[in-house]
Amino acid sequence: MRDASEALIVIDVQNDFCPGGALAVAEGDAVVPRINALMLEFATIVLTQDWHPVTHSSFAINHPGAEPFSLTSMPYGPQVLWPTHCVIGTTGAAFHPDLRSDPAQMILRKGFRPRIDSYSAFFENDRTTATGLEGYLKSRGVKAVTLVGLATDYCVAFSAMDAARLGFAVTVLEDACRAIDLNGSLAAARQQMQAAGVELT
Ligand code: VGL
Ligand code: ZN
Numbered sequence: 664m665r666d667a668s669e670a671l672i673v674i675d676v677q678n679d680f681c682p683g684g685a686l687a688v689a690e691g692d693a694v695v696p697r698i699n700a701l702m703l704e705f706a707t708i709v710l711t712q713d714w715h716p717v718t719h720s721s722f723a724i725n726h727p728g729a730e731p732f733s734l735t736s737m738p739y740g741p742q743v744l745w746p747t748h749c750v751i752g753t754t755g756a757a758f759h760p761d762l763r764s765d766p767a768q769m770i771l772r773k774g775f776r777p778r779i780d781s782y783s784a785f786f787e788n789d790r791t792t793a794t795g796l797e798g799y800l801k802s803r804g805v806k807a808v809t810l811v812g813l814a815t816d817y818c819v820a821f822s823a824m825d826a827a828r829l830g831f832a833v834t835v836l837e838d839a840c841r842a843i844d845l846n847g848s849l850a851a852a853r854q855q856m857q858a859a860g861v862e863l864t
Contacts, residue, residue, distance in 0.1 A: 671808075674819050675713045678760075679755035685749075691759075695761045698762065709796070711770075715748070720779070721780040722746070722747045730744070732745070771784055784822040806831065809834045809836060811836050816844060835863050837864065
């Protein structure tokens with residue numbers, strides 16, 4: 664068992680990001696057995712859930728004429744418009760049924776403000792609105808975080824880069840992650856994570 668100062672952060676292993684879901688990531692469900700096994704190693708475990716109101720501004724359907732996966736401009740910068748996914752309270756927003764959630768002490772929901780998306784578990788997409796996870800981890804003495812889950816190139820990468828910026832030692836276990844890979848986003852995210860000092864293994 665690892666020291667409690669090392670946290671496992673499991674990003675968005677939800678039905679909508681798994682095959683058959685609204686924003687399915689190829690092989691998204693393949694990470695579940697690996698993550699369940701990893702949870703046995705960690706004393707500090709956080710699960711995150713993408714958690715959007717149906718009116719969310721990241722949904723293409725809320726931008727008349729816009730296609731899913733197109734890019735728009737928000738007050739905080741560029742934003743991909745997604746298919747409607749992870750709507751609060753729906754089955755799509757629930758964890759994959761085989762993901763063990765009992766070992767987690769904290770379940771963090773993000774993306775619930777209608778006008779701003781939140782890829783990262785630490786800050787919303789304006790890079791300044793905090794989710795509170797930094798304070799939770801630091802006040803519990805966490806120094807190092809290991810990130811796994813979905814999707815490598817969005818929520819995992821944004822969380823990893825924020826964690827590095829906040830002074831945590833950060834590892835992303837790539838074989839316990841899967842990517843959306845939209846227009847080269849996976850290669851770009853890997854490069855940006857490495858430049859931020861994130862260890863990819
Ligand atoms: C995610 C796109 C939109 C993710 C969430 O979990 O990576 N990607 N919302
Ligand atoms: Zn989302």
